[in-house]
Amino acid sequence: MAKEAKLPINKGLSKEDQLAFYRDMVRIRRFEERSLRVYQQGKIGGFLHLYIGQESIAVGCASLMGEHDHMITAYRNHGHGLAVGMGMNECMAELLGKATGCSKGKGGSMHYFAPDKNYWGGHGIVGGQVPLGTGIAYALKYKGLTGSCMTFMGDGAINQGAVHEAYNLAALWDLPAIFIIENNGYSMGTSQERSSSHPEHGLAARAEGYNMAWEHVNGESIFAIRDGVGRAIERAHKESKPTLLEIHTYRYQGHSVADANAKKYRTKEEIDDYRKNHDPLNVYRLYLLDQKIMSEDEMKEIDNAAKKEAEDAAKFADESDFPSVESITEDVYWEADNPDQRASQGRLFFND
């Protein structure tokens, strides 16, 4: 049961706000469950990294975003996309590689993008997105905008050199960057204990070396997330300073749906315990019931709507067309896609 929020950022939340958090978390879960089925039907190629168990993070963070607050993440990116308002249709269609997908079928499950929603994607190279997020924060400062960029990474990503270079730059140049480690305990089949050397204070304490603020956040409570992230956003907006947050969470599924070893590196007891006692969606559901903010009926309604939305999206994706062969060479060079505005003629971009 989530501790009752006593935090300013969570004070005065309306019933609608709290309903919206619930709805957004449920939408992500139902979308992912539906996409798992689509994968099992053989309609999705490559990988599918599910976010089930971590929904509170994307939703909590997105709920705090203002006009100039941005997000960027790794390949486990569906939750963030939906949380910032991407439609299920374009998201599902991308999984099937359809022309109607958010990336026109070119990116796939790991590469969702919605810059119009301040969402800079889904990135497939572990840690590779972290300098990018730092760059977005840099651009905000450069343009004199009051904003921030939340850059999400896993506990495995923080061992990449690029991540540390980015931390250093953010701290050195006072960038409004918020680094969020979604610590689900595992990088693929490797537990955090086997991948990271860290002090008693965990991974977030690595920020000490960069003179950067840090804190630990309990990922099972959306209020705790909003509280910690809220403080970081405030720091970014008011002081233009970065923060490193380590949000403790869990993933129930394997690393990806194709993770043949999913059941080998964790015990069933461990997974069951999380599902029963720490699942952020369930924790929040019980809180809403306990506080009489929502009734079982209202929840059912939200759930059914999310299921239907996901079902419709699967149908939409199924019925959409694949991109054309010609489209393979579109979107590679701006210049090639805009022949009318091309600065100089006669350049050869493609041959054979």
Place this chain on the structure above:
Amino acid sequence: MPEISYRQAIKDALAEEIERDENVVIIGEEVAQYNGAYKVTEGLLDRYGPKRIVDAPISEAGFIGMGIGASMLGVRPVMELMFWSFAYVAWDQMINNAGCVRYMSGGLINVPIVIRGPANGGTNVGATHSHTPENLIANMPGLKVVCPATPYDAKGLMKSAIRDNDPVYVMESTLLYGNKGEVPEEEYIIPLGKADIKREGTDVTIVCHGPSVGVAITAATILSSEHNISAEVVDLRSIRPLDEETIIESVKKTNRAVLVEENRPFCGVDAQIAYLIQNKAFDYLDAPVQRVSTIDAPAIYSPALEPEQLPKAANVVDKVLAIM
């Protein structure tokens, strides 16, 4: 001869070399406890223990660089990249350090490292996971690049790579791991820099490597059955060192060449080979050299289109017909 998978052939090569030389160690992400992301190292931790089979954190620049350092002191690390696309994270180490240390030290220091793992596309994992940088590496001095196409080649070339005193980068292919082929039980090695004629022919030479070998053989079969054209398939096996002689001899015999590679055409390996042929066999050519490559864009995810982007047997057949 028993038939074993490409994956098994590589594992056997690794195991035999681990047993032969106590300096050989395997290092990479998920290679030990998880048994290998592509199961190439399955069971090796149980057999050889954690000193020889080592799990690394996700830190390619760090652990590949560390392997390079260890090799300078005579350890012979075989480093696994989970995908060759991730090599770019470790590019500085792989190029500036592994490739140049021997030269910059005037030959005082050797770098006997092997870096291996799956390359190529075909599994719908999009641009960050599908590229194959053999042309980029071949362009860098001091490095060797090997792209085995069959279980037999994979085992023999892997053993040579591990015994080699230079950095050897071995590109396997996700799609090849399950393929089976004959591999002798007795010990053998295949020297680097020796191409293999996978199919004899008289009318046209098809030069290929890695997963394109399968494409070329399919094309050769179609050419022979449907068009009565006899194609010779030359599998490079290693890109650098490059077996110029086998290519040139074949072209002198057939007078035509079509080059196939799963790579972008611009500055691809085939560009080098086309130059080689026109330079050393110009007078023998009855038609311009042709190429079939990957359509020049980042790897597309869409499962419907990825096969269109990659070289296809039909493209090879068309190119051959165009120059007959």
